[in-house]
Amino acid sequence: MSPTNTAKAAAESTTEDAGPLLRVRNLTVSFTGRRSAPWRRPFSNVAVDSVGLDIAPGETLGLVGESGSGKSTTARAILRLLRPDAGTIEAAGFRVDAFGRRVPAAYRRAVQAVFQDPLGSLDPTKVIGDIVAEPLAVHFGLRGPERAKRVADLLDQVGLAAHHARRYPYELSGGQRQRVSIARALAPEPRLIVLDEPVSALDVSVQSQVVNLLEDVRERTGVGYLFVAHDLAVVRHTSDRIAVMYRGRVVEEGPADRICELPAHPYTDALLAAAPDPDPARQRLQRRRRRELTAVAPGPAPAPGGCPFASRCPHRMPVCTDTFPDWTDVTGGGRVACHLHDDPPTPEESR
Ligand SMILES: Nc1ncnc2c1ncn2[C@@H]1O[C@H](COP(=O)(O)OP(=O)(O)OP(=O)(O)O)[C@@H](O)[C@H]1O
Ligand code: SF4
Ligand SMILES: [Mg+2]
Missing domain, CATH: 3.40.50.300 (P-loop containing nucleotide triphosphate hydrolases)
Known part of the structure; x- marks a missing residue:
């Protein structure tokens, strides 16, 4: 054969x-x-x-x-x-x-x-x-x-x-x-x-x-x-x-196109801002994203259950440091784990 x-x-x-x-x-x-030391846990x-x-x-x-x-x-x-x-x-x-x-x-x-x-x-x-x-x-x-x-x-x-x-x-x-x-x-x-x-x-x-x-x-x-x-x-x-x-x-x-054109997670945004792009209009957008990211003062280390990006995120909210976000579907395909995209509470949940 x-x-x-x-x-x-x-x-x-x-x-x-x-x-x-x-x-x-x-x-x-x-x-x-x-x-390093043998007596350390x-x-x-x-x-x-x-x-x-x-x-x-x-x-x-x-x-x-x-x-x-x-x-x-x-x-x-x-x-x-x-x-x-x-x-x-x-x-x-x-x-x-x-x-x-x-x-x-x-x-x-x-x-x-x-x-x-x-x-x-x-x-x-x-x-x-x-x-x-x-x-x-x-x-x-x-x-x-x-x-x-x-x-x-x-x-x-x-x-x-x-x-x-x-x-x-x-x-x-x-x-x-x-x-x-x-x-x-x-x-x-x-x-x-x-x-x-x-x-x-x-x-x-x-x-x-x-x-x-x-x-x-x-x-x-x-x-x-x-x-x-x-x-x-x-x-x-x-x-x-x-x-x-x-x-x-x-x-x-x-989908790759959606992730790169319309990133939903602030960390994906940060990765895109770091990636070189030959288009001048996109370069301006990248410069703005980089400014946003460097403007944020480092926050407290996330609690074990919190969002892992919370200490670097320009959009950090109080909920982010102690609750890990659930997955939310994104328009254009795929999903994101970020509280910015949380589904609004149902009437039962808001009661
Ligand atoms: N053999 C190992 N022993 C202990 N820790 C490890 C080992 N391999 C990886 N790690 C740790 O696991 C984590 C993830 O490492 P990993 O190599 O998977 O990352 P990565 O995303 O591939 O990074 P890079 O882009 O540098 O290759 C890091 O904190 C690393 O220090
Ligand atoms: S969950 Fe909060 S801290 Fe994490 S990426 Fe989204 S907005 Fe930023
Ligand atoms: Mg690796």
Whole structure:
């Protein structure tokens, strides 16, 4: 059976065909540790708190937020590189949170990853051809000329020449190395690729080339992406939908156009104000947003149940510091967790 047919058969043998590609509910991950001195009490940091995400087959979900907001921890839980404290993860038809110590090979094949630092994630002792060939041997048992032909085909798909197969990772540029990571991720014919800041380490000119390549690959193969980035500018044109994370929580999600044109959450507004925009009218708007955000005096740290953005929010209200906002649907699609958008109380509630 060809790799293509094998991958199709594996996908068909799972239960996901009619269902979502990714469905995450109430995902919670905390890290425990002990502060430097041995007599200090252990601490526990909740890095990801009650996160929900959805990706339909062939769709791209952008996951954005500043450093430390929990994006990589979410991605690592989906890849089963760490075990969550709570919540459910269904990906490519597998119940990931129910896996024991051994992760099924079929899952490893169906869900692939591309990380920020290709030099760190590519084996420096192997030539590119061997790096791309490895998953073909592991997942499809390909050998000899058949495997060599498939490696050449994959390198061609990501815009690399046949002679790159004989090079070592250190001999390639950053953009070329990331193309190798993409070829290696594509080799097992996955249904979902988790891209954790795949272009953040690249020059701006190279970033758009790699983003365009990812778009081509998606159109050609029908793969879905979870595209993690700290910069909204990187994901706004590539994502169908965007989820915005702040301090471990998703605070807004919806169609990419609506999120970027009409952000509902003050933190999404702040992210947009930080993203460079070539349009002068938008630059003026961004300057105004930045002024608003820097004008606000830092408020008290939010109470455990309060809005996580309360200490930085220019629209903070008394309710924000002690009550976590419920989800409210947003006109234009998606939803937001912010008291500015709370539904008005019903007559019964106001009595
Ligand atoms: N292995 C770990 N041990 C302890 N704490 C961790 C670990 N990994 C992440 N954290 C903490 O979890 C929180 C979320 O980190 P995470 O790496 O998921 O954020 P991120 O949104 O990916 O940030 P960045 O944009 O910098 O990559 C941070 O407070 C971080 O310090
Ligand atoms: S809930 Fe309140 S503090 Fe939080 S983002 Fe909305 S207005 Fe700002
Ligand atoms: Mg990260």
